[in-house]
Amino acid sequence: FFFSFLWLSRIFVINFILTTMKLSTAAILGFIGGASAFAPASPSAQSTAVRMSDETAELLEVKEKVPCFGATPLLGEPVFVGENYWDKFTMEYGSEATGTFLQAAELKHGRSAMVATVGFLFHKFGWTLDNISPHEYLSVTQGVKFADLAAMTPLDAMKSVPAEGLTQMFAAIALVEIYELSHKDGKLAEDERVAPGLQAGGLTGDLGWNPLNIKVTDRRRLVEIQNGRAAMFAICAWVAHDSVAGSVPLPLLWS
Numbered sequence: 001f002f003f004s005f006l007w008l009s010r011i012f013v014i015n016f017i018l019t020t021m022k023l024s025t026a027a028i029l030g031f032i033g034g035a036s037a038f039a040p041a042s043p044s045a046q047s048t049a050v051r052m053s054d055e056t057a058e059l060l061e062v063k064e065k066v067p068c069f070g071a072t073p074l075l076g077e078p079v080f081v082g083e084n085y086w087d088k089f090t091m092e093y094g095s096e097a098t099g100t101f102l103q104a105a106e107l108k109h110g111r112s113a114m115v116a117t118v119g120f121l122f123h124k125f126g127w128t129l130d131n132i133s134p135h136e137y138l139s140v141t142q143g144v145k146f147a148d149l150a151a152m153t154p155l156d157a158m159k160s161v162p163a164e165g166l167t168q169m170f171a172a173i174a175l176v177e178i179y180e181l182s183h184k185d186g187k188l189a190e191d192e193r194v195a196p197g198l199q200a201g202g203l204t205g206d207l208g209w210n211p212l213n214i215k216v217t218d219r220r221r222l223v224e225i226q227n228g229r230a231a232m233f234a235i236c237a238w239v240a241h242d243s244v245a246g247s248v249p250l251p252l253l254w255s
Contacts, residue, residue, distance in 0.1 A: 097201035107205035110228015
């Protein structure tokens with residue numbers, strides 16, 4: 001019994017000491033916490049708060065909707081196909097300058113597709129250079145004749161063009177791109193520190209080249225965009241028709 005009493009007393013004393021220490025520690029921590037509440041905020045905390053307020057203000061900022069030219073006229077009413085994506089690119093991911101670049105990209109792709117469709121049709125209908133050009137060879141050194149290319153499909157004919165011919169094509173395209181990058185309103189921007197085409201909203205697709213002085217109206221701009229869109233669909237379908245049998249269920253004029 002005596003030893004049991006000593007053992008219980010020892011446990012009681014130890015628990016009392018531990019409880020006292022816990023209370024003392026809690027009091028000390030509470031005192032420190034209360035004192036720190038009256039201490040001035042550190043510079044890092046202030047900068048974090050300012051940064052958070054700026055981010056909150058940026059999130060709450062309402063951006064104006066960027067208009068897009070070229071809505072598709074369907075049944076008399078213009079329909080903006082892909083308006084949600086346009087708003088994301090111009091309001092969420094970018095700005096109005098982003099929209100200008102996207103419109104210029106669509107315009108250039110449409111022009112390229114229109115040229116491609118004309119060349120594709122000429123080849124399919126037999127209006128090829130072997131019937132027009134006084135020269136027999138496309139490349140004498142490579143032994144490539146216009147008649148040989150005319151007997152192929154347009155894709156195979158392009159693959160048979162020598163590397164020098166493809167280089168000339170890409171060089172011509174590069175000259176047009178460099179012209180747009182370095183010119184503004186049809187004039188070389190000599191006083192600009194940054195090329196006009198590299199500035200925000202600098203690429204518009206307008207080369208300023210109008211030798212016939214045609215009045216550019218909104219209707220003509222819309223017609224060019226619509227024809228370019230149709231040409232992009234057409235050239236994709238024609239290339240697929242020649243590459244993959246049965247990929248285009250509709251009959252074509254040269255089928």
